[in-house]
Amino acid sequence: MELALLIDIGSTYTKASLFDLVNYQLIARSQAYTTVEQDVNRGLAKALAQLEGWEKAHYKLACSSAAGGLKIIAIGLVPDLTAEAAKRAALGAGSKVLKTYSYQLSTREIAEISQADCDIILLAGGTDGGDQSNIIHNARMLADSQLAQPIIMAGNKSAADQVITILKQADKEIYQTGNVMPELEELNIEPARKVIRDLFLKKIIEAKGLSRVKELVDGVIMPTPAAVLKAAELVATGYNSEKGWGELLIVDIGGATTDVHSVASGKPTKGGINWRGLTEPYLKRTVEGDLGMRYSALTLCEAIGTDTLKEQLQGLGWEDSGGERYQQQLKSLCRQVDFIPGSKREKLIDALLGRNAARLAVARHVGKLKTIYTPMGPTYVQEGKDLTTIKYVIGTGGVIVNNHNPAFILEGLLYKNQHQPELLAPVAPELILDREYLLAAVGLLAGVEPAASLKIIKKYLAKIELEGFENDS
Amino acid sequence: MTEQVTVVLGVIGADVHAIGNQILEYALADQGVKVINLGVMATQQEFIAAAIETGANAIWVSSLYGHGEMDCRGLREKCREAGIGDILLYVGGNLVIGRQNWENTKRLFRQMGYDRVYPPGTLPEEAIADLERDLKEKVGEK
Ligand code: B12
Numbered sequence: 216m217e218l219a220l221l222i223d224i225g226s227t228y229t230k231a232s233l234f235d236l237v238n239y240q241l242i243a244r245s246q247a248y249t250t251v252e253q254d255v256n257r258g259l260a261k262a263l264a265q266l267e268g269w270e271k272a273h274y275k276l277a278c279s280s281a282a283g284g285l286k287i288i289a290i291g292l293v294p295d296l297t298a299e300a301a302k303r304a305a306l307g308a309g310s311k312v313l314k315t316y317s318y319q320l321s322t323r324e325i326a327e328i329s330q331a332d333c334d335i336i337l338l339a340g341g342t343d344g345g346d347q348s349n350i351i352h353n354a355r356m357l358a359d360s361q362l363a364q365p366i367i368m369a370g371n372k373s374a375a376d377q378v379i380t381i382l383k384q385a386d387k388e389i390y391q392t393g394n395v396m397p398e399l400e401e402l403n404i405e406p407a408r409k410v411i412r413d414l415f416l417k418k419i420i421e422a423k424g425l426s427r428v429k430e431l432v433d434g435v436i437m438p439t440p441a442a443v444l445k446a447a448e449l450v451a452t453g454y455n456s457e458k459g460w461g462e463l464l465i466v467d468i469g470g471a472t473t474d475v476h477s478v479a480s481g482k483p484t485k486g487g488i489n490w491r492g493l494t495e496p497y498l499k500r501t502v503e504g505d506l507g508m509r510y511s512a513l514t515l516c517e518a519i520g521t522d523t524l525k526e527q528l529q530g531l532g533w534e535d536s537g538g539e540r541y542q543q544q545l546k547s548l549c550r551q552v553d554f555i556p557g558s559k560r561e562k563l564i565d566a567l568l569g570r571n572a573a574r575l576a577v578a579r580h581v582g583k584l585k586t587i588y589t590p591m592g593p594t595y596v597q598e599g600k601d602l603t604t605i606k607y608v609i610g611t612g613g614v615i616v617n618n619h620n621p622a623f624i625l626e627g628l629l630y631k632n633q634h635q636p637e638l639l640a641p642v643a644p645e646l647i648l649d650r651e652y653l654l655a656a657v658g659l660l661a662g663v664e665p666a667a668s669l670k671i672i673k674k675y676l677a678k679i680e681l682e683g684f685e686n687d688s
Numbered sequence: 689m690t691e692q693v694t695v696v697l698g699v700i701g702a703d704v705h706a707i708g709n710q711i712l713e714y715a716l717a718d719q720g721v722k723v724i725n726l727g728v729m730a731t732q733q734e735f736i737a738a739a740i741e742t743g744a745n746a747i748w749v750s751s752l753y754g755h756g757e758m759d760c761r762g763l764r765e766k767c768r769e770a771g772i773g774d775i776l777l778y779v780g781g782n783l784v785i786g787r788q789n790w791e792n793t794k795r796l797f798r799q800m801g802y803d804r805v806y807p808p809g810t811l812p813e814e815a816i817a818d819l820e821r822d823l824k825e826k827v828g829e830k
Binding site for chain 2: 293345
């Protein structure tokens with residue numbers, strides 16, 4: 216029996232799963248607290264101790280989001296153009312974008328970047344043959360700073376030589392790659408993503424103390440979000456004779472952030488529409504740092520709006536909606552990050568928060584269809600991806616997986632539940648649950664055994680239906 | 689022209705007249721100009737953002753459907769705000785509704801900050817020759 220051991224080292228838990236690659240099954244899984252501060256291997260060893268037979272596994276691979284994940288600062292010129300392109304490249308590599316900067320960096324911004332504790336700086340600006348002065352200014356500012364992080368130059372190729380020289384003379388670690396936006400609005404994120412991935416393997420793992428896992432397993436090979444993105448791609452596009460599902464959307468609601476991954480072209484689904492803006496990557500990931508169920512519960516509530524939340528609670532027949540009790544639960548969520556809802560009321564609030572996190576995160580991920588009234592009648596402009604006809608929406612993340620009504624959470628993202636009619640959100644997709652929380656593990660495995668990992672994940676992705684709520688308020 | 693010249697081209701506002709835009713792109717490219725074509729329904733912000741990223745020498749705005757005055761107003765001011773205040777701005781097409789006194793129209797757009805204003809039926813070659821001249825003059829100024 217051929218086995219694969221897949222490990223996800225998160226900031227709170229280290230999760231291990233053991234797959235049987237012959238029968239395409241999950242054999243066992245376990246989890247233990249992550250202890251990055253002292254030694255990742257302690258958490259890992261604990262998780263492994265509960266998994267019988269792991270030593271025999273043919274593959275022993277890990278991904279990690281511990282120690283804050285892979286943290287990147289993105290720098291560009293115009294906010295909607297190269298700054299956005301740099302951000303998308305970083306997100307596509309599975310990183311966390313701490314902040315995006317545009318135009319000429321100021322001394323204050325350099326100070327802020329120095330404080331930010333990022334792992335990599337991605338420097339863009341200018342199309343090829345376009346503006347040079349801005350990126351050269353920013354290179355000088357970085358050269359004059361104390362920053363010691365690796366810098367990736369992914370801007371105007373005509374300015375590359377000068378940028379590299381400036382940074383090399385200041386003894387900065389500098390890598391050069393293709394422009395994230397070589398032509399106006401043309402996104403070219405693959406080269407930058409590749410350099411980020413390589414740096415993650417060669418440097419960041421070491422720096423975060425994650426290389427010690429090699430004593431137990433083969434090593435950490437990617438950031439966890441990159442593994443999820445890989446799984447998304449695999450499920451959508453298939454592998455050889457094993458068919459994929461086609462275009463899909465994955466929503467990953469976590470304690471700190473909500474991630475949305477779409478594998479879809481997003482092109483207009485109706486005729487006569489003018490599609491504008493930056494080209495959309497087929498594989499697109501967005502991360503919402505203010506929409507999380509625990510660490511970010513308060514900012515999530517802010518984004519929802521207290522009135523809306525009250526209305527929603529009332530709509531579900533919950534009388535005490537203006538009162539203290541849910542406010543209390545919200546506050547305690549931020550402190551008690553491993554909170555698991557117990558009472559029916561707690562479950563309901565948790566589900567409602569999740570539903571709104573899904574709704575808002577998807578609202579920011581999808582495109583918009585704007586109507587412009589002309590003397591000839593209305594014309595339409597689409598910005599971003601049209602995901603209205605997406606067939607599958609997959610929910611993952613602890614909150615969805617552990618909630619007794621995951622469909623209620625996922626439904627929040629549907630077009631009919633969005634509060635803006637111009638949003639191009641999915642209209643009538645099938646709602647699917649990653650019920651064993653396996654997407655990251657499967658994405659990891661996909662690098663070595665794509666066919667098997669696709670067969671496995673298809674088994675564990677289950678269609679879900681809406682359930683009612685009991686009311687005990 | 690020895691140095692690579694870059695022109696941002698587009699039809700402004702809610703205007704969908706695409707044919708002239710394509711002819712202009714072709715004519716400019718034919719003369720070795722790098723054309724950044726935003727196509728129809730381009731906003732002022734898109735013109736400016738494109739000009740900044742591409743380090744463009746000029747912005748060529750078309751307006752055919754009669755709302756030119758409304759759509760074109762404020763572009764020069766926004767360029768100044770965005771740090772490209774001295775970029776060349778050309779405008780052409782059917783700038784106002786119907787047949788109005790051309791000198792008045794021209795004056796109006798000049799006051800709005802456009803360096804050159806072209807009447808309906810202008811041939812691209814005429815404007816390209818102007819561009820060459822204007823760019824030479826600019827180099828001379830520096
Ligand atoms: C084809 C056409 C349409 C088509 C466009 C199809 C398409 N996708 O392109 C359709 C049917 C969609 C259409 C719609 C409308 N149209 Co129409 N249309 C025309 C028509 C017949 C031809 C336009 C054309 O392609 N000309 C050929 C090209 C090569 O010429 P050009 O566009 O003028 O561009 C050249 C020059 O002007 C110059 N140029 C242009 N811009 C610039 C910029 C610079 C910097 C420079 C140097 C030069 C330059 O160089 C170009 C190349 O040589 C004209 C009438 C006409 N004969 O011009 C009306 C015309 C432009 N339309 C007109 C109108 C009113 C409309 C509508 C409002 C009609 C309505 N009431 O519904 C709508 C508006 C829709 C919208 N939102 O934009 C009016 C505009 C009136 C005005 N400005 O006073 C015109 C002039 C007809 C008329 N005489 O009334 N139209």
